[in-house]
Amino acid sequence: MTTATLTKTETAGAALPRRRRGDGRVALAFLAPVLIGFAAFYVYPAVRGAWYSLTDWNLLSEPGFVGLDNYAELVGDPLFWNSLKVTAYYVVLTVGMQIVAGLGLAALMHRLTRSLVLRSLLVVPWLVPNVTSALLWMWLLDANLGFFNHLLVSLGLDNQGFLTSPGLAMPSVAAINAWGATGYTTLLLYAGMLLVPRQIYEAAALDGTGEVRQFFRITLPLLRPILAFVLVVSLIDSFQLFDAVAVTTKGGPVDATRVVYFYIYEEAFTHFKMGYASALALSLVLILGLLTFVQMRLLRASRSDLA
Amino acid sequence: MSAPVSMSAPVGVGAPASVGRRRLRRLPAWICLILALGISLFPLWWMLRTAITPGPELPSDNAGLLPRHPTLINFERVLGLVSRDEARAAGGSGANLSFFLYLRNSVVYTGLITCAQTIFCAMAGYAFARLRFRGRDALFNVFVAALMVPPIFTLLPNFALVKQLGWLNTYQGLVAPSLLVTPFAVFFLRQFFLGIPRDVEQAAFIDGAGPWTIFWRVVLPMTKGPLFTLALTTAVWTWNDYLWPLLVAPGEDTRVLTAALGIFLKQSPNTSPDWTGLMAGSALSVVPVLLLVVFFGRRLVDSIQFSGMKG
Numbered sequence: 137m138t139t140a141t142l143t144k145t146e147t148a149g150a151a152l153p154r155r156r157r158g159d160g161r162v163a164l165a166f167l168a169p170v171l172i173g174f175a176a177f178y179v180y181p182a183v184r185g186a187w188y189s190l191t192d193w194n195l196l197s198e199p200g201f202v203g204l205d206n207y208a209e210l211v212g213d214p215l216f217w218n219s220l221k222v223t224a225y226y227v228v229l230t231v232g233m234q235i236v237a238g239l240g241l242a243a244l245m246h247r248l249t250r251s252l253v254l255r256s257l258l259v260v261p262w263l264v265p266n267v268t269s270a271l272l273w274m275w276l277l278d279a280n281l282g283f284f285n286h287l288l289v290s291l292g293l294d295n296q297g298f299l300t301s302p303g304l305a306m307p308s309v310a311a312i313n314a315w316g317a318t319g320y321t322t323l324l325l326y327a328g329m330l331l332v333p334r335q336i337y338e339a340a341a342l343d344g345t346g347e348v349r350q351f352f353r354i355t356l357p358l359l360r361p362i363l364a365f366v367l368v369v370s371l372i373d374s375f376q377l378f379d380a381v382a383v384t385t386k387g388g389p390v391d392a393t394r395v396v397y398f399y400i401y402e403e404a405f406t407h408f409k410m411g412y413a414s415a416l417a418l419s420l421v422l423i424l425g426l427l428t429f430v431q432m433r434l435l436r437a438s439r440s441d442l443a
Numbered sequence: 444m445s446a447p448v449s450m451s452a453p454v455g456v457g458a459p460a461s462v463g464r465r466r467l468r469r470l471p472a473w474i475c476l477i478l479a480l481g482i483s484l485f486p487l488w489w490m491l492r493t494a495i496t497p498g499p500e501l502p503s504d505n506a507g508l509l510p511r512h513p514t515l516i517n518f519e520r521v522l523g524l525v526s527r528d529e530a531r532a533a534g535g536s537g538a539n540l541s542f543f544l545y546l547r548n549s550v551v552y553t554g555l556i557t558c559a560q561t562i563f564c565a566m567a568g569y570a571f572a573r574l575r576f577r578g579r580d581a582l583f584n585v586f587v588a589a590l591m592v593p594p595i596f597t598l599l600p601n602f603a604l605v606k607q608l609g610w611l612n613t614y615q616g617l618v619a620p621s622l623l624v625t626p627f628a629v630f631f632l633r634q635f636f637l638g639i640p641r642d643v644e645q646a647a648f649i650d651g652a653g654p655w656t657i658f659w660r661v662v663l664p665m666t667k668g669p670l671f672t673l674a675l676t677t678a679v680w681t682w683n684d685y686l687w688p689l690l691v692a693p694g695e696d697t698r699v700l701t702a703a704l705g706i707f708l709k710q711s712p713n714t715s716p717d718w719t720g721l722m723a724g725s726a727l728s729v730v731p732v733l734l735l736v737v738f739f740g741r742r743l744v745d746s747i748q749f750s751g752m753k754g
Contacts, residue, residue, distance in 0.1 A: 173623025
């Protein structure tokens with residue numbers, strides 16, 4: 137530590153002293169494990185995946201080259217388009233629920249308390265494995281013995297098949313995952329709110345601005361960059377919905393929850409159409425890439441107003 | 444990290460004039476907050492409550508906050524501690540369940556990946572942040588690009604690869620794709636290493652230490668805390684992982700908890716699932732999570748808030 141203070145003045149702000157030949161060989165040692173893993177389980181499978189998408193393959197025989205047949209099939213496959221539609225519906229529902237609930241909770245915490253215990257408790261559902269929360273909610277929403285139907289009946293309402301009726305299944309799945317993710321979203325937004333200087337609120341309070349108005353006029357606009365970040369993260373995350381559907385509805389009733397991830401999984405491992413599943417997966421890569429690109433462009437317009 | 448910020452008092456607290464009236468006005472807000480906490484935690488209570496209800500009594504005893512005759516039989520039977528007949532009498536389907544084994548597999552799977560991945564990705568992140576070599580930025584951009592690729596695209600060929608290697612239902616097949624690297628950790632750690640001051644490293648360099656020594660003897664010990672926090676997040680993700688373990692290692696000896704729960708549900712009759720057993724198994728999968736919150740609550744909360752600050 138003493139040497140640190142000694143040399144600080146000599147090289148302050150500069151990069152590590154330049155070496156004549158660079159650190160090529162050392163860097164290779166540092167990077168070796170990661171490069172091996174990346175080549176074997178990211179690059180190589182990406183190439184193979186692209187190749188499979190041009191073949192007809194059932195996992196057992198040799199893949200047979202079929203050119204662009206899989207892509208031609210995909211364009212005319214109503215289930216594929218349905219899966220995209222259903223996924224988009226899910227994404228809008230679950231991200232909407234998370235952000236509205238997360239904003240509300242974060243704002244309440246921001247105004248009321250700094251309790252670490254409260255924050256830790258709120259984040260517990262996020263730590264529960266997806267499979268567990270899906271099972272748990274499947275039980276809570278069970279048509280016969282489930283707690284929620286018990287509640288409905290005791291309020292004088294009718295039993296609902298939350299996960300078995302085509303209209304309710306997707307909102308139910310979205311709510312299940314929103315339950316899991318809201319605590320996480322809340323903490324991200326809360327962290328963002330802590331960055332807003334309190335003088336702004338004090339000035340607003342002196343001017344007689346009410347709490348609700350402060351939220352919409354101060355908190356929300358200044359939170360924009362973090363809101364955008366949360367939006368991107370939860371959008372990409374939600375596109376990968378699989379666990380909850382695989383446990384609760386298995387794509388049903390009548391394709392109402394057959395999201396794209398689950399559809400790809402079924403094609404590959406239930407129908408053993410590996411080639412077609414790869415074509416679906418590669419299309420998803422392109423779609424998500426396009427979405428990310430659009431989001432990046434939009435994000436650029438939302439730099440912090442605090443900076 | 445976020446400690447100094449989170450220490451500050453809530454906005455507006457401590458104004459002496461009308462504390463009483465302010466408190467009263469804030470009552471509805473507090474009620475909302477407590478309600479949200481209830482919605483977050485009640486399902487978990489319901490899980491435990493169902494797990495300690497005797498199976499045959501569940502159809503008639505599924506409304507109160509506590510079961511009429513609490514029992515541990517459901518935990519005993521999912522852990523494989525009672526005979527098959529006893530398990531069936533308590534509402535089981537007769538299928539063999541040994542959650543001790545699945546718990547062990549989950550711990551091994553999570554432990555191996557968390558330790559190896561954190562170390563290897565820290566090495567790579569450090570190289571990208573501090574070392575100079577040709578093609579560094581291009582290579583790093585490849586990792587960033589990999590972040591955008593949905594995992595299912597590589598999952599299909601990886602499954603084929605593991606199958607061709609004859610690694611289905613083995614530990615090496617289970618851990619292979621994530622043991623060495625995940626692009627997110629490389630990305631995150633590079634950003635992290637870029638953000639820490641260079642003074643100490645420079646001092647060590649002046650003293651004649653090479654990059655290897657600097658990394659292991661100076662940087663790693665200095666950044667233990669944040670690395671541990673990242674490892675916590677990795678552990679949570681790995682613990683929750685479902686699709687990959689279900690595909691490659693569904694066999695009894697390598698089955699992890701999440702896969703076991705999915706398989707348990709499949710084996711249970713469709714019309715009347717074995718809810719008490721399922722909830723007992725579910726409760727077991729949450730125990731480690733609760734331990735994390737109890738022991739490392741602050742670190743977890745900080746790590747999430749920290750990633751928010753960077754956004």
